Every structure is written in C-alpha cells, then in structure tokens.
Amino acid sequence: MNKDIQISISQKDEVSILYIKGDITVNSGETIEEAYRKVSNAGAKKILFYFDKDGYINSGGIAILIGIASESKKNGQTIRITGLSSHFQKIFNMVGLTKYTEIFPSEELALKGF
Amino acid sequence: MIADNKIELHIPSVMGYEKTAMECAASIAKKMGFTEDRIEDLKTAVAEACLNAIEHGNKMDTSTKVGVTLTVEKTKLQVAVKDEGKGIGEIQPPHIEDKMEGKDKSRGWGIFLIKSLINEVSFESSPEGGNITKMVIYLEK
Numbered sequence: 001m002n003k004d005i006q007i008s009i010s011q012k013d014e015v016s017i018l019y020i021k022g023d024i025t026v027n028s029g030e031t032i033e034e035a036y037r038k039v040s041n042a043g044a045k046k047i048l049f050y051f052d053k054d055g056y057i058n059s060g061g062i063a064i065l066i067g068i069a070s071e072s073k074k075n076g077q078t079i080r081i082t083g084l085s086s087h088f089q090k091i092f093n094m095v096g097l098t099k100y101t102e103i104f105p106s107e108e109l110a111l112k113g114f
Numbered sequence: 115m116i117a118d119n120k121i122e123l124h125i126p127s128v129m130g131y132e133k134t135a136m137e138c139a140a141s142i143a144k145k146m147g148f149t150e151d152r153i154e155d156l157k158t159a160v161a162e163a164c165l166n167a168i169e170h171g172n173k174m175d176t177s178t179k180v181g182v183t184l185t186v187e188k189t190k191l192q193v194a195v196k197d198e199g200k201g202i203g204e205i206q207p208p209h210i211e212d213k214m215e216g217k218d219k220s221r222g223w224g225i226f227l228i229k230s231l232i233n234e235v236s237f238e239s240s241p242e243g244g245n246i247t248k249m250v251i252y253l254e255k
Contacts, residue, residue, distance in 0.1 A: 058132070095210060
C-alpha cells in the first residue's frame, strides 16, 4: 500500500465505485491498478473513479489511467469519472482521456443512467 | 536563496520533490496576482519540468540535484528548471490512440502538458553541462 493514496471500494447497484484519496502518480500507480483489477476480477462492467478534488495528478498518473482505460476497453467495461477539479478535467480533455471515459460533476450525476 | 527578483531552490532527484518546486512557484504566482486557473496551469508545468529533470535528465541519481530559478517580472514569471544530464533528444508528440492500442508506451505526456499550459517554453543545453527547461507565464494570457 502506497502512503500517498488511499482507495476504498463500494458497490451501488451494478456500479463499482473506487473512492481515491491522494495523489495519482507513478508511485501510487500500483495501488490504483490493484484496486481496478480487484473490481474487474469480480466481474465489474461499470466502474466509477471518484477522485480527490485536492489531489495532485502528474503525467505518470495520467499514464497509469490511460493503461487502465486501455484494459477496460479490452474487458468491455465502461468507466466514468467524478471528483476532478476543473484543472484536471481540462488536462484529461487535453490528453484525450475523455474519448474513452466520461467525466461527471458529481457522484449522483455519474450514477444516473449508468 | 533570494536575490532581488530571483528565487532559487534545489531539489533532490527523487520523485515527489517536484511538489516542493510546484508549491513554491504557486505561492509566488499567487503573490503576483495570477488567477487560480493560471496558477494550476503553472503548477502542472513546473511539476512536469522537474519530473523530466529528475527522471530523464538526472536518471534519478540521488547524488544530483535539480535547480529551479523563478524570476519575477512585472508582467510575467519565468521559471528555469536545470538538470545535470545529457539530454533526451527530440520527443514526438504523444497520441492517446497509439497508447490505448499498445503501439506506444503510455508515458511521455510531460512536455506535451508544459507546451499546452505555458505561454512560452524552450529547451536548452547549459554551457556548464545539463539541460534547462525555460518557461514563461504571463499575467494576462
């Protein structure tokens, strides 16, 4: 477990929610990937990543998320994202992650119609 | 170290210390009157330049340092990030499609982000050795 990050997992109907508190970097990547694989191995097809609005995300962290997005595409899963600050919403859009994931302003809206 | 309008700091070549330079730059930009949005852009650019210097420039050699110089001017903030390495050559712009399909490694977004977020950026070799990433952000974009 990386001390820069804490992840808790919950289930709401068919959606697996990963609550991620902390920094998204190469150092915390393994913890994020482990959490993703845990829900994936349990058969999750709809996954919501709930990020920390005050968390730090760098290019290494973006690469980790691209890797997860790529794996989810192969697994036929849908990923939604919430909790991001407006800055990181812009960054996700710039790098093209929003072509493969959808960003929502709140958990409630992300779960609606998921 | 502070000299007139210049602030210099040196961080170890260890991942995570880029946040020290990032917070220092953000604090100065806030005092200068930059908007919150532009401060966030600056933070990401400074962090990425430091990460490149730590990882690619200094190859995470803990005996080396990354030097960060912040120069405050009336209408702009200049940030120079210097490593002790030999340079990493030209980097092609990343494409997420290639990364999603496994045709390209998923890393390599740092320079793309710096160029996207900062008004001016240049990459130079220092006469004393090492590489310098010079960035300029203007008070009004």
